[in-house]
Amino acid sequence: MDYQYNQEIKNKSREKLIKHAIKSLTTKRKQSFLLTKEHFSKITDHFNSLLFSTKEWNELDFEFRNQYNWLFWGGKESWSKFYDSNCKPKSVNDLKVLYLSGPEPYNDIDVLCSNGIRLENIWAIESDKATYEKAVKSLVNAGIQIKIHRGNLSEFFELTNHEFDIIYFDACSPILSPQQSPLETLKQIFLNKRLSGLSALITNFAEPGDNYNWGEILAAWFGTRDSLDNPASDDEFGGIAEKTEFYKEYCQLINSHLPEYYDKFITSFIPTLGSEIIPMWQLTSLGSVQSNHLLNEQLLSKELKSIRSYECQADTTNDFIRNVQHFLLAIDAYPLLNWARIIRETFPKNHPLNIFLNSNRRKITIEDALYIGSLLKRFEEAQTGFKTFIYNVCGDKLKETMMALDFFDRHMRITCDTPMKNLLVELLIGLYGYPYIAHAGKNLSLKYKAKETSMYSNVFIFDQCRYLYDFMPTLDLWESFFQNLANQTIIRGCIDGIRRNHFQLNTSLFKWGFIEGVYGNEFGQAMLSDRVNLNDDI
Structure with missing residues (x-):
């Protein structure tokens, strides 16, 4: 597809995206971290006030309570210093940027440099030989020296050691495309940690093409998730049960509201890829984690095959409920597992999503990782009598630790959410998996029409949250x-x-993790803004 790189609407979008990314990482950097020290102080003070007002706490030994206070204030001061060491300020001169060159690399360079980015900190990538030669010629004629590399973007992320504050991934194709493989590029960004600890990923994808049934693609994602994660049109159809029973009709509904669902998919899938999918894969493909906390490679592979091929045998309804896979009874409690399951069962092997899920790292695929991670997050269900398969992937040491540990206030019921064991699993995933977690309030979503094609642009501000994960021991x-x-x-x-x-x-990340609710109090939540159509201003 021949895109006009110098269109006014394209330039307007580029300007807004780059300015927002730079501002979020510099002058608004403090507010771009998912946790501020101000919120930490307010919410922990609130927690302690709830704790100190309970009968159970006040019946404890005075010395014990006094020791808690002493340990908390000392620990808080120590953590605050640790936070500062992880959340340092940056100026625009410090920011390193990578973008896709195209034939006219100066368009992006002009916006970057006019907003303070140094030429020395800019990388441009171009894979096509003719386009690369044209780009180099234009840079030579303009007397501009940056780092421009001819090669594949995914390979560059996989095999070099560069880390960037801003990556501008202007794919100019739908998010699923057999020719350009945007999923592979996104995978390599997160897998190889090519973004810095607080960073901006700018993406630009074309509207869905007619080469896939997008209703089926998006139904696999939204049909397994909490209703709060889904577009407003989803309310027309009903809950998970209706979507499962009337799957074809659900696909048709999505196709009739495709722009709305596609918009939401881009905005939710990429953050989930960075915060859950790739980190689960990082954790479970680490051989020492398998041998120490899961099962050895052969046993784990055998168990996963058994889980996927399991067929429920039941003569009565009660038998069915006891013997059917729990992830089929509670689909939205295992959203990523069921997303992977539906793709494997429904789509051809050469479909981009199946190719993505079959990405293999040390004999663990992404699909394997989503099964293991999803089952571990539901550790609470292991002894409920349902067919959960949780212990099938859990090593003795991990099982022992998970059964021994609980948050001390769990049975006191003083917080909005009762803290469950999934929080422990997610801390383990974060410790080894290095998640990138997006800030909803810092997300910028734009839409514009280039020639005949609608483009969907996003700025995601990611925080690696090492002030939490590295605070934990192993x-x-x-x-x-x-x-x-x-x-x-x-x-x-x-x-x-x-x-x-x-x-x-x-909504599934750190589920059951709120100390206080998000409505009717001073704490609130970050609000996700609607996508802005730039053509409306013309």
């Missing part, structure tokens, strides 16, 4: 770490802030 030390109740309060404060500012992008 799993074998968790029991002693959790014995210090002040450590638990610090963790709860971090989780609350992260979830509060990510919630509108993905």
